[in-house]
Amino acid sequence: MENAMYYKEINHLLVVYFCGEIDSMSAPAYRKELTELLEKTDQDVVFSFENTTFIDSSGIGLILGRYNQLKFEHRTLILTELNRVSYRLFELSGLFQIMPYYQSIEELKEGIL
């Protein structure tokens, strides 16, 4: 699977989907692309990892960086659809203590509506 990121708007939220792998090779490009995308909008943001096959600590760094970027503007970053291994690593890194997590986009819609 090619590494790619795409996004769409769902219920006034900017939902970003990551396909493929987030590692130290791909993270810097995502960092640049996301920083610019988030600067252009003022919505709360959702990161979906449904189609993400691999995330390591550079992915966790990328997410923390975007969390800080949004937090500065009082915007929220929501995480969804992690596989078991990634969920465990995110939990270990304390991400769920600062960011809300929903198992699916559907659950997220129900949770916020």
Add this chain to the structure above:
Amino acid sequence: MNEMEITFSALLVNENFARTSVGAFLTPLNPTIDEVIEMKTIVAEAVSNAIIHGYNNNENCKVVLKMSISEDRTVQLIVKDFGKGIENVEEVKAPFYTTLKDLEHAGMGMTIIDTLADSFEIVSEVGIGTKLIMTRQLKEHLG
């Protein structure tokens, strides 16, 4: 005992090569999907540590990856660099420890290895290099 050893340039693009190789070498054991992802994560963290911290991204340097699988399905991974070394090995294992905060490093690499591996040892000498030794026993394959 089944063993392999590969040496590659300290380029981040080779981190994918390293974890794909680990995944492929594990295939005869018929590991679970989670086990494969976990082993790949361990090697990704170890190799990127060698390239970024050991060698400061100097592509003329080489990273060595050794892997062995024993009869009881214990996998040993060794990732070795001949880079700058680590002064305090206990310090780097602590969560959120990073020397490169400005580059958005989470400081979780060694903590992740420590969590996913059954055993994790860091052997390092300043100016000589660093060797990470990790083991993980895979579950018995059923059926």
